[in-house]
Amino acid sequence: xxxxxxxxxxxxxxxxxxxxxxxxxxxxxxxxxxxxxxxxxxxxxxxxxxxxxxxxxxxxxxxxxxxxxxxxxxxxxxxxxxxxxxxxxxxxxxxxxxxxxxxxxxxxxxxxxxxxxxxxxxxxxxxxxxxxxxxxxxxxxxxxxxxxxxxxxxxxxxxxxxxxxxxxxxxxxxxxxxxxxxxxxxxxxxxxxxxxxxxxxxxxxxxxxxxxxxxxxxxxxxxxxxxxxxxxxxxxxxxxxxxxxxxxxxx
Numbered sequence: 001x002x003x004x005x006x007x008x009x010x011x012x013x014x015x016x017x018x019x020x021x022x023x024x025x026x027x028x029x030x031x032x033x034x035x036x037x038x039x040x041x042x043x044x045x046x047x048x049x050x051x052x053x054x055x056x057x058x059x060x061x062x063x064x065x066x067x068x069x070x071x072x073x074x075x076x077x078x079x080x081x082x083x084x085x086x087x088x089x090x091x092x093x094x095x096x097x098x099x100x101x102x103x104x105x106x107x108x109x110x111x112x113x114x115x116x117x118x119x120x121x122x123x124x125x126x127x128x129x130x131x132x133x134x135x136x137x138x139x140x141x142x143x144x145x146x147x148x149x150x151x152x153x154x155x156x157x158x159x160x161x162x163x164x165x166x167x168x169x170x171x172x173x174x175x176x177x178x179x180x181x182x183x184x185x186x187x188x189x190x191x192x193x194x195x196x197x198x199x200x201x202x203x204x205x206x207x208x209x210x211x212x213x214x215x216x217x218x219x220x221x222x223x224x225x226x227x228x229x230x231x232x233x234x235x236x237x238x239x240x241x242x243x244x245x246x247x248x249x250x251x
Contacts, residue, residue, distance in 0.1 A: 037198040100126045101247045112130065196211075
C-alpha cells in the first residue's frame with residue numbers, strides 16, 4: 001500500500017533529523033537483516049480505535065475495573081463501563097492497521113512473535129499466532145461460580161456476561177488472575193526475548209522491559225519513554241503511519 005506521510009521525527013540515537021520515509025527504510029533494512037525479530041506492544045497500538053490507555057483513566061474507574069468485588073457488587077455498572085471503553089471498540093473497530101501488519105509479518109516469517117501488556121486480544125483477532133499476553137487476555141474468562149472458562153465471544157455477546165451452565169458472572173483473566181497468573185505467557189515472552197536479534201517496541205511505556213541486552217531496538221512512539229536511550233532507532237510517529245509505510249515496502 002502506498003502512503004505518503006510527512007514527519008519531523010528525530011532519531012535520538014544519531015541526533016539528526018530524519019523524515020518518516022527514511023526511518024521506515026532503516027526499519028525495513030533492520031528487519032531484513034534480523035533472523036529473529038520480536039514486537040513488544042503496549043497501549044499505544046490500540047488507542048487509534050478508541051481503547052483508552054489504562055494509565056490515563058480516572059483513578060476511580062481504573063480501580064473499579066481492577067476489583068472483582070465491584071463486578072459482583074454492581075455487574076450492570078461494571079460491564080457497562082467495560083463495554084463502552086474496551087469491548088465495543090474491539091467489536092466495532094477491530095484490530096488497527098498496526099495489528100494487521102504485525103500479523104502479516106509473522107505469516108511472512110519476518111516476526112517470531114509478540115509480547116504485549118495489552119489485554120484486548122487484538123493481536124490474535126488480527127491473525128497473530130505467537131502472542132505472549134503477559135497481563136492476561138479478554139479471551140479467557142472465568143465463571144465466578146463454577147470456574148469454567150469462556151472465550152471473548154462470551155463477553156461481547158452479552159450486556160452482562162454470565163455462564164450458560166449456572167448463570168455465574170464471568171470475570172476476565174486480567175481481573176480474576178492478573179499478570180502473576182499468566183505464567184505460560186511470561187515463559188513465552190522470556191523465550192522470545194532471549195532469542196531476539198531485533199525488538200520493535202510499539203506504543204509501550206515500559207510496563208514490560210525485559211529485553212535481550214544484545215538485541216537491536218526500534219521504538220515507535222510519538223512520545224518519549226524509558227526506552228529512548230536503549231533504542232537504536234526512535235521513530236516519533238503514530239504506529240499506523242509507520243506500519244502503513246512499512247507494508248508498502250515489505251509487500
